[in-house]
Amino acid sequence: VAAELALQDTQDISASRKGKASALTPKTDEEIAFELVAEEARSILTHTRELTFARSLDDALRADHHIIGEVLRANEVARSDREYAFALSQGRASPSTSTSDALPKAVGRQVPSLRLTRFSQTTSPDGTSYSLVIQGPADLYKIEVSDHDHVQLVSVISTSWCCRQEMCTFCREQTNGTVVRAPCGHFWDTDCLADLFRAATTDESLFPPRCCQQPFILKDVQHHLGAELLRAFNTIAVEFGTANRVYCHRPTCSAFICSATETSTVQLCRACLAQTCGRCKKRAHVGTPCATDDAPILALAEQEGWARCPGCKHLVELTQGCYHIKCRCRKQFCYLCAETWKNCTCPQWDEQMLLTTARDRVERDLPAGRPAPPVARLQEMVTQAAERLRVDHECQHWWTYRSGAGQCEHCSYFLPKFLLRCQRCSMYACVRCSRNRL
Structure with missing residues (x-):
């Protein structure tokens, strides 16, 4: 009362x-x-x-x-x-x-x-x-x-x-407790789901958390995450949802501040109170023009043939034949002209890189302990693999388990026990990439 x-x-x-007072009058x-x-x-x-x-x-x-x-x-x-x-x-x-x-x-x-x-x-x-x-x-x-x-x-x-007993699509173990059904239909153990959301707060390539390219609906799963993880995820969602970001210029801080500005403005870091320029992202410099310290890096990128993402401005390097680039910020663009993918007339792949990728996959799948096939037969197998990559360069992967150690082609992580192999394009990937990145 x-x-x-x-x-x-x-x-x-x-x-x-x-x-009784102006709206601009201090309280x-x-x-x-x-x-x-x-x-x-x-x-x-x-x-x-x-x-x-x-x-x-x-x-x-x-x-x-x-x-x-x-x-x-x-x-x-x-x-x-x-x-x-x-x-x-x-x-x-x-x-x-x-x-x-x-x-x-x-x-x-x-x-x-x-x-x-x-x-x-x-x-x-x-x-x-x-x-x-x-x-x-x-x-x-x-x-x-x-x-x-x-x-x-x-x-x-x-x-x-x-609460029914299902196999978690990530850890492949039977669950006796609560499971969550992803939008694609797969089941996730709540611990694995929380691990995915936790990883997404530090790895932008996993954001937004998804299974089979379909994002989880936050309001449907947030009660499985816990208050602390949910708070951290909501905070990072603002950062990852910003295209051209400004971070604190101090290396010991590097906290996210805001979106970049077209003109030189002073942006205050809430974490350490340092001042950063909203245009060049260096230390604030009132009254002086922005420095061009990025020029040597951009010159090196041009010399090496690297491309720059039109979304987040990060540099990317082509490692396989297809010119279709999907940046970690989820921007999809052409490696040659940086135009949004499928909006240009550039070729779809680098011929030499395509043949190199095809040869690597053919040689990798050769039976261990058996004599190598004749050179002519090997070249025929490489040509067939290259043609499959041309036709199916945007493969809708069909994964099967392959026992034995190997390296994920997407994240380069080495796994000592098993990998997943696509039966269509022969790509090797880890479980994390197959479910949450590719």
């Missing part, structure tokens, strides 16, 4: 002061004090509402825990019976137990283990309502709460959505 009265008083006083100490009082009152009211809601939800769950327990037990019966029938249909030995008799009965008033996985709030003229998704040992339960006094178990969400 005291917080509500204090908030009402500050709002009345603020309303009575409107229109007085008294006005700042009123704002602080109002902010503190709002914080107290929010905390009170959340505490009331938590107590109401706790009381409701304690009162209805036996209903949830019975639903849990019924689902376990159905799951066990399904496994029993599936084993019989395949001619395997049936499980030793398959009916509800083998399942434990509800004991006393024991509350099943529950975990809040999703929470949303909706405000309308009728009041505030809440929607929760609570995970039990097997299923998800959707609960709706309105006006802090009415709690209703709306539905039991199918286990096939979140």
Whole structure:
């Protein structure tokens, strides 16, 4: 009550002061004090509402825990019976137990283990309502709460959505806990999903986090990430979403500041308070023109035949035959003219590099321990591989596992145990690149 009265008083006083000063006039100490009082009152009211809601939800769950327990037990019966029938249909030995008799009965008033996985709030003229998704040992339960006094178990969400046993497409292990279905249909263990989002905060080539070129929808998976990782991801999303970026000129800081400016402007680093020029990205130089320190590097790039990304301005080097460049900033352009890909008339590949790539892949796939084929046959195999690369230079990869050590052709990472091999273009790639980069 005291917080509500204090908030009402500050709002009345603020309303009575409107229109009496210019919008450019700095706030007085008294006005700042009123704002602080109002902010503190709002914080107290929010905390009170959340505490009331938590107590109401706790009381409701304690009162209805036996209903949830019975639903849990019924689902376990159905799951066990399904496994029993599936084993019989395949001619395997049936499980030793398959009916509800083998399942434990509800004991006393024991509350099943529950975990809040999703929470949303909706405000309308009728009041505030809440929607929760609570995970039990097997299923998800959707609960709706309105006006802090009415709690209703709306539905039991199918286990096939979140809790069924699936193979994680990244680590290739069976999961017994929560899994997330990617937009492409593959299943991800929540730990592997969190690792992907964590890696995307430091490696721009993984941003936005995706599977089979389809980005994850953040609002659908954010409750699996944790508050700290979600905060870090949202912060880096602003940086990676900026095309031409300005970073702090101090090597010991290098914090992201803003987007580059067309004229020389002073940009303040929030991390170390150093001043950086928004145009040349060097130390701020008020009253003097921008330096041209990049000229030697650009001259070297021209000499070596490197290209510059029109999006992020990074230098790139062609290592394979196709002139189609996909920069880590996701910009796709022609290596020869830097025009957006498919908007120019340049050739699609470097002939010599194409033959080199084809020869490398043919020689790599030759059976170990056997004599090399005749020169004429080897040259024919190289020519055929080069033709496949010409036709399928934008291959929609079809990956299969290949045991043995090798190097990923995309990120150059060496893996000691296995790689993935595309059955169409014979490219070798690691799991990270195959799922999240290519």
